[in-house]
Amino acid sequence: MSKALGSKYTIEYSEKASEYYEIVKDILQSDIVKEMKQYKHHYSTTCFQHSLNVSYYNYIVCKKLGLNYKQAARAGLLHDLFLYDWRVEKRKKGELPHGFTHPKRALENAKQHFELDKREEDIIIKHMWPLTVKLPKYPESYVIVMMDKYSAVVELGSYFKGKVGTKIKDHIPSRKH
Ligand SMILES: [Fe+2]
Ligand SMILES: [Fe+2]
Numbered sequence: 001m002s003k004a005l006g007s008k009y010t011i012e013y014s015e016k017a018s019e020y021y022e023i024v025k026d027i028l029q030s031d032i033v034k035e036m037k038q039y040k041h042h043y044s045t046t047c048f049q050h051s052l053n054v055s056y057y058n059y060i061v062c063k064k065l066g067l068n069y070k071q072a073a074r075a076g077l078l079h080d081l082f083l084y085d086w087r088v089e090k091r092k093k094g095e096l097p098h099g100f101t102h103p104k105r106a107l108e109n110a111k112q113h114f115e116l117d118k119r120e121e122d123i124i125i126k127h128m129w130p131l132t133v134k135l136p137k138y139p140e141s142y143v144i145v146m147m148d149k150y151s152a153v154v155e156l157g158s159y160f161k162g163k164v165g166t167k168i169k170d171h172i173p174s175r176k177h
Pocket of ligand 2: 054148
């Protein structure tokens with residue numbers, strides 16, 4: 001069962017998320033995308049959960065704006081398909097940091113497993129813009145730039161909320177009966 005952070009709908013079973021599910025079903029069920037569950041991302045989430053959040057928010061925002069929400073949702077789920085733990089992976093000599101290089105790696109992996117069109121490729125390769133210097137070509141690529149940052153903030157917030165919640169609970173003395 002999958003759920004985007006902040007959403008109350010279970011992607012696979014909720015009627016409200018059924019359109020989204022139909023759009024991304026093949027990607028969501030693929031082994032290569034499930035592999036992202038092994039890698040941590042933004043403190044409290046896995047790479048898979050983060051990608052699901054970005055994909056779902058992309059879908060909602062692009063649909064509202066009358067943009068191509070199907071491609072935005074699909075590319076969103078693939079945008080961080082780099083498949084390594086960027087906290088421990090050692091950089092090769094002269095290689096730029098993860099933030100600059102991983103969109104290319106994600107796109108290469110995605111292309112090996114899924115058919116992508118030019119718009120989906122642009123959404124993935126430019127999601128770190130302006131780090132990746134070339135300007136996004138499509139409005140959906142600008143949406144992912146924002147949704148990626150927004151998701152990271154929401155994920156960070158949920159991590160600290162959990163931490164603070166636990167700390168406060170630890171300090172409340174249990175009532176003696
Ligand atoms: Fe990324
Ligand atoms: Fe991301």
